[in-house]
Amino acid sequence: MSGPDPDAILYESPIHDQGRKLGGELAAAFGAADHVFFREAARFEPLAPVLSGAVGDPDATMDALVGLGEGCPNGGMLLSLGAHAFAVAGAVAKFAPDGMRATFLPRLASGSLIGAFAATEAKAGSDVMAMETRYGETRNGYVLNGEKAWITNATQADVFVVFATKDVRLHSRGISAFLVERATAGVTAAAAQVQGSPGNASLGTVTLKDVHIGREALIGRLNAGAQVFRHAIVQERILLSAFLVGSIRRALRRSIEHAQTRQQFGAPIASHQYVSGRIVDIYRRYATTRLLLQYGIGRLDLGSATEADASLVKLQCSEAAVESNLDAFRIHGAKGFETAGSEGLLDALSSVTYSGTSDLQKVIIAAALGLQP
Ligand SMILES: Cc1cc2nc3c(=O)[nH]c(=O)nc-3n(C[C@H](O)[C@H](O)[C@H](O)COP(=O)(O)OP(=O)(O)OC[C@H]3O[C@@H](n4cnc5c(N)ncnc54)[C@H](O)[C@@H]3O)c2cc1C
Incomplete structure (x- = not known):
């Protein structure tokens, strides 16, 4: 019999096998997840649904991800891919207005854009809804001020899903989510020093200083960011x-x-x-x-x-x-x-x-x- 034996206790499906091999190749070729890494990963067809923020066929998705996880000993790179796909693409796919979804989702899915999910702060970790990053309303949209800490892909991302509050006293009821492009004036990122493979997730802080964005940057409804x-x-x-x-x-x-x-x-x-x-x-x-x-x-x-x-x-x-x-x-x-x-x-x-x-x-x-x- 050729190929994997479905009766074997450690059976792996063909998709698992492909994912495992790809994981090994990616780990050997890249130290940290950059644009080339993301584009290479995006060529693996079973990943297409999750890179578009969806689940796809549950069995195929599970096999592809478990296979990648087995083959790639660099967990930092997998975390990069996960935050980008499962959180950022996931939020954009479900809550973005049509224009934003049409502009950004295909580029996130192909790996030509890298996304980061910026929620936690130095003083708001487990209690993330106590965040102090604020948004104010302007004539044309919003202005953001604050600093996000421990953000995966901070130093690589082209776009950030940023969570900010109208008033810290409102806790989860005051939070909104915005899509912010790195090129926007006032956005800076600095790398965090982390030991070992988790450091390959391009972790860092993201500072937002008088960052002006348009109304179209809102993801979901205002104050429904939670x-x-x-x-x-x-x-x-x-x-x-x-x-x-x-x-x-x-x-x-x-x-x-x-x-x-x-x-x-x-x-x-x-x-x-x-x-x-x-x-x-x-x-x-x-x-x-x-x-x-x-x-x-x-x-x-x-x-x-x-x-x-x-x-x-x-x-x-x-x-x-x-x-x-x-x-x-x-x-x-x-x-x-x-x-x-x-x-x-x-x-x-x-x-x-x-x-x-x-x-x-x-x-x-x-x-x-x-x-x-
Ligand atoms: C590798 C890595 C990648 C990350 N990537 C991202 C990212 O992409 N985006 C993002 O927004 N954040 C990210 N984070 C931040 C992560 O979500 C926070 O580190 C995490 O939520 C914990 O917050 P904290 O570090 O401030 O710890 P704290 O909240 O200060 O917790 C310290 C300790 O207190 C315990 N504790 C706190 N509150 C309670 C409670 N109510 N009950 C019981 N125990 C409690 C905790 O379990 C922990 O043991 C990342 C962190 C790491 C390490």
Whole structure:
């Protein structure tokens, strides 16, 4: 029989296989995600729906993203792609006025424009709706002032989805979302210094100083930016999790390979049950997070994914990615300090913070369970 065996415990579909190979090629060719990287990624057809802010066929999308996540050991670049597609294109596809959507969405989808999702600030992280970046109304549109912190793609992006408040005391009721082009007077970005692979996400601060934009730059309704934020973040949390499931699968494959070849005490270390038990744990996490992801992407496709659904998927996948990459790191002994091992772990660690911390996901789930007001 040629091709993958659908009965094999680690079966991978042809789309998964293509995604995995592409992920490896992209990681080998690029250090950080730039325009050429985005255009190369956009050539992979199964990614077309998500790059246009949609879900597409749920199974094909899941396989393509998990495959990419497995093949690409550079989680920073995947985060760049995810913020661009799942949050920025997602917000533009659903809420942009027709003119903005027609102008920007095809260019975001082809990778000729890079997008960044600028919500959090130095003093407004988990409590993002406490943001202080302000918008004021002018005769022709709006003026923005403030500073966004920890923004993926900050130093590469051509367009920013910027969230700003009319009055900080209004919290979520005062927020609006705007599309701001980098070339607009008053927009500057500075790189954040981040160690390891997560630093390849072009993280940085975005400063807006008397940035004048027209009325057509508004995304969604005025003061309904929290709705735009929620839609984008639900999509981002679920779809970014696919890269983490891929990272668990990579940890599994690397661990199996190492355990079968590394000899200690006269036998492959795989024959020691502490080692094989760890590998079974990684497999258990891979198999269960994949099922949960399938559920989440299915709900996204139906348009019924809730914030609690997204938080559950993100919480489970990021925590499982940390544990699994830590297990793989242990199994590799001193070799774990070589780049691939330590970067998988660092990427997984960054996932318990970006797109909302694990604690925040628990806060959202607890509220859905009626445990908090
Ligand atoms: C790699 C990376 C990429 C990012 N990309 C983007 C981006 O593209 N766009 C964007 O807008 N932001 C981005 N962020 C910012 C990210 O969303 C925030 O870092 C995150 O929401 C946490 O905010 P904070 O760092 O200010 O931590 P804090 O909010 O200060 O949290 C500190 C600690 O307190 C805990 N905590 C806070 N509030 C509660 C609570 N109510 N209950 C329980 N525990 C709580 C947190 O869980 C955490 O452990 C990125 C961050 C990283 C690390």
